[in-house]
């Protein structure tokens with residue numbers, strides 16, 4: 001029989017073993033063994049086991065957590081990559097105001113469908129940028145994309161350009177030609193300045209949107225087409241409908257989804273983001289090291305009402321970066337655009353003085369802009385006459401008008 005006991009922190013094991021004595025007496029051996037060392041070792045071993053188990057379970061937990069984290073990071077990375085794909089750096093819509101965030105969400109929401117979209121907003125608010133984003137985020141992003149400025153081309157040219165013509169349709173039409181709606185099949189057409197099209201064009205466009213078909217100029221049979229239309233205007237089409245200058249049925253067809261871009265003065269929260277973005281853009285382009293924008297300059301930029309919207313802001317920053325010295329933009333480089341009708345419209349006496357010390361490129365931009373404004377004014381807003389006098393191509397001329405936020409109509 002073996003029994004155990006502890007005695008003064010020692011661990012004892014004792015055993016009684018019976019045996020017979022010489023006279024057949026019932027006797028017992030009594031053994032006592034000190035087991036303290038063995039017991040302590042066993043306890044330590046079990047403790048060690050337990051702690052290994054705890055460490056292992058901790059490690060397993062950590063691994064699980066880091067796997068979770070890895071998964072969520074890789075998800076985030078993928079969505080960032082997607083987002084980057086959607087917004088290539090030089091076509092990105094900068095701004096974090098509530099209005100712009102909602103607008104961006106709406107753009108991505110409606111892009112995937114094939115619905116016609118009408119983009120409205122003042123000049124320079126980013127209508128073309130939005131049209132580009134819609135197309136890039138749509139299922140038609142690998143298909144052709146054509147931009148037509150309805151304002152830049154005369155009406156009969158526009159019609160045959162868009163819808164094509166049959167042989168002999170007009171003088172010079174010596175063979176049948178496909179129009180852009182046919183060429184762009186399965187793609188997207190961006191009709192800019194849609195408010196400027198004639199009643200005849202309005203009717204033709206209505207046919208496209210209503211029935212998905214076109215009739216070539218000089219022809220009488222219809223051809224089916226599959227084109228997504230995005231249109232833009234800075235005019236109030238509803239008011240034009242009221243005045244009888246735009247067809248109501250076409251307005252409805254175009255206006256299925258309206259993306260209206262608020263003017264910059266109504267979303268001043270975007271100004272700092274935009275200024276930072278444009279400084280970075282032009283700092284790279286002009287190889288300047290601008291790294292400081294005084295608070296007073298930023299305040300002026302926020303204060304300004306931006307009648308020419310983001311385009312005007314971009315012009316101002318472009319000029320400032322180009323003219324800047326010593327890595328900083330100061331009051332000397334901050335030249336706001338001259339708005340038509342304002343006092344400063346004509347080159348002032350101290351014109352050259354104002355440009356003193358500026359790089360030649362910036363001076364040339366200033367002079368070019370002022371001279372175009374001056375010539376347009378002289379010709380009462382007549383583009384054809386101005387283009388002829390300036391000996392410049394019409395497309396290049398319209399590009400410049402856009403760059404400098406000049407509208408011929410303001411000079412009529």
Ligand SMILES: Nc1ncnc2c1ncn2[C@@H]1O[C@H](COP(=O)(O)OP(=O)(O)OP(=O)(O)O)[C@@H](O)[C@H]1O
Nearest residue numbers: 092093094122123124125126127128129234310311
């Ligand atoms: N949110 C923005 N972020 C970055 N750049 C912008 C933004 N909005 C506009 N821009 C830039 O401002 C300029 C004018 O934009 P855009 O040509 O799209 O304006 P618009 O509304 O079509 O003007 P218009 O009515 O005169 O044709 C472009 O260079 C465009 O890239």
Ligand SMILES: [Mg+2]
Nearest residue numbers: 127128192232
């Ligand atoms: Mg535009």
